[in-house]
Amino acid sequence: MAIESLADGLRALTFSLAEYLNRYAVLLVLACLVHLCWHAIPRGGMPKLPVTNRTFRLEPQLITRIRWGFWAKNILHQAHVKYGDKPYVLARGDMKVTILPASMIPELNQLSADVVSTRKFHAQTLLGHITGIDIVRETGFHVKVLLNRLSPALPQQIEPMGRRISTAVARAMPQTPGDTAIIKPLDLFVEFVSEAVALMLYGSPLCDDPEIVRLCHRHTRSSEFKVLIIRTCSRNHSLTIETVFTIVFLMRFVPSYLQSTVVWLLPWKWSLSRTWKAIQDVVVPEIRRRKCEGLNDEEPQDAISWMIKDGKTDLEQDPKIQAKLVGALTSGATFSTAGVVSGVIANLSMRPSLLMEIREEVRQVYDHVEGHWTNNALNSLPKLDSVMKETARLTPAAMVLYSRHVEEDLTLSTGLRLHKGQNITTVPMTRSMDPETYRHPDMFEGLRHCGGQPFRNVDNDVLTWGSGRWACPGRFVANAMAKLVLVKLVLEYDFRLIGNKKLPDVVMHEFTLFNPFTKLEVRRRNEGL
Numbered sequence: 001m002a003i004e005s006l007a008d009g010l011r012a013l014t015f016s017l018a019e020y021l022n023r024y025a026v027l028l029v030l031a032c033l034v035h036l037c038w039h040a041i042p043r044g045g046m047p048k049l050p051v052t053n054r055t056f057r058l059e060p061q062l063i064t065r066i067r068w069g070f071w072a073k074n075i076l077h078q079a080h081v082k083y084g085d086k087p088y089v090l091a092r093g094d095m096k097v098t099i100l101p102a103s104m105i106p107e108l109n110q111l112s113a114d115v116v117s118t119r120k121f122h123a124q125t126l127l128g129h130i131t132g133i134d135i136v137r138e139t140g141f142h143v144k145v146l147l148n149r150l151s152p153a154l155p156q157q158i159e160p161m162g163r164r165i166s167t168a169v170a171r172a173m174p175q176t177p178g179d180t181a182i183i184k185p186l187d188l189f190v191e192f193v194s195e196a197v198a199l200m201l202y203g204s205p206l207c208d209d210p211e212i213v214r215l216c217h218r219h220t221r222s223s224e225f226k227v228l229i230i231r232t233c234s235r236n237h238s239l240t241i242e243t244v245f246t247i248v249f250l251m252r253f254v255p256s257y258l259q260s261t262v263v264w265l266l267p268w269k270w271s272l273s274r275t276w277k278a279i280q281d282v283v284v285p286e287i288r289r290r291k292c293e294g295l296n297d298e299e300p301q302d303a304i305s306w307m308i309k310d311g312k313t314d315l316e317q318d319p320k321i322q323a324k325l326v327g328a329l330t331s332g333a334t335f336s337t338a339g340v341v342s343g344v345i346a347n348l349s350m351r352p353s354l355l356m357e358i359r360e361e362v363r364q365v366y367d368h369v370e371g372h373w374t375n376n377a378l379n380s381l382p383k384l385d386s387v388m389k390e391t392a393r394l395t396p397a398a399m400v401l402y403s404r405h406v407e408e409d410l411t412l413s414t415g416l417r418l419h420k421g422q423n424i425t426t427v428p429m430t431r432s433m434d435p436e437t438y439r440h441p442d443m444f445e446g447l448r449h450c451g452g453q454p455f456r457n458v459d460n461d462v463l464t465w466g467s468g469r470w471a472c473p474g475r476f477v478a479n480a481m482a483k484l485v486l487v488k489l490v491l492e493y494d495f496r497l498i499g500n501k502k503l504p505d506v507v508m509h510e511f512t513l514f515n516p517f518t519k520l521e522v523r524r525r526n527e528g529l
């Protein structure tokens, strides 16, 4: 009797548990449906444009995200074939972006920052809330310092920058004529660039601390390109697999409401937050010291001192905010510049006669200035300039550029309505690969830009720097740093790509990166700077 009632009890319990689970499952399915529908229903305000990278309206976002993560280039190419110069919406999974034809850029350039914001878009697309660059949403103080203070003072910085770069090259590359070494260009050139970045952003005495220079490229590694190299290495005829991952690359696959939590499962997040802390630990006391002791120079030379001098609001005067902004600038400065240097050297290694022509041009200017490079001298190298521009044309920093967050409703001259909260961008390859603008656009023709706009100038056909008032404010500095490294390398070394070919660039989501696994043999020549 007792056993029967126990069995009855168990049956009843199992039944109610099953019923409970059933109900729960039904609720779960309903919740999923609501979630899917919520994302599928066009929001009020989104323009009625064709959508690319979405196979059907209820497609789960994860699939859209994965496709964008791995096949961005193809997606944009197919969309270009299909829609030509007409606007369309790109579904990335994490956000929708309206792709506008590059011909609209002059009109968009007329709009003020209250109407379209670059900083908001950058913070959003680079997951500022987990990568630490969200501060750029709140202020453009760092951009002002870069444009109004550091760029005009660049001519005075060329000599010390060059000296630091020369020392770093001498430390890392063969010095005896005929000696060779195998290097990974991106890894090594970013160290050379970091010497100049440390000087310009942090100034003395911080820039003389090797730890700060190291922070410059380690920080960028994890926060801008979010690079982490996992090396699975085993000896005895084994495969060496090096995989590049990034925080942004991984977290873009995760729904935004989970990102702040899930990111802590990644070891790279821990390393990134240690780097941010290291920057704060070093920079904040230095800012306090400089404030307390007063700035030595009437005309400061570095970003930190300019921030101390120019800061007006509480936010701009706050040492912690200043340190964060310098960290954000560091992120934007190092790998982007090193990528161009690596690309140029790789392209020259495959074209010995072009390398000789560039070397001859550099040699003549070098002799003319008796070995003392100036900003003017660096800007009198039209052939090198052209090779840099051609390299950047074929490898833009991203597959979409000129991205903006729309801050208020507006109607463009074409009748297209843009709405507050919408994101817009353009695809540079529609212009930079247009055969009407560039003959054989797929081919690298190093000297094709001679006589045209120099590398450092904004050019709406190439969009290396974006465009308009919010085009890259670091372009003059980037141009000078890259050339200082290039003239040194071109005069002193011969190069040979291992395998005699350039590895394909890495494309992750919209970002493109010089392949970090490319290897180069360098041989010291008899020349010296």
Ligand code: HEM
Residues within 6 Å of the ligand: 118, 119, 122, 142, 143, 146, 329, 332, 333, 334, 336, 337, 340, 397, 401, 402, 403, 463, 464, 465, 466, 467, 468, 470, 471, 472, 473, 474, 475, 477, 478
């Ligand atoms: C070859 C190297 C570089 C390339 C290709 C590059 C490219 C770009 C591009 C395409 C933009 C977006 C512009 C737009 O949307 O119109 C940008 C923004 C920016 N860049 Fe650069 N950049 C480089 C080097 C640098 C350097 C060296 C610095 C700092 C010293 C820097 C600081 C910035 C900042 C702060 C922004 C954001 C501006 C804003 O939000 O208003 N960049 N860069």
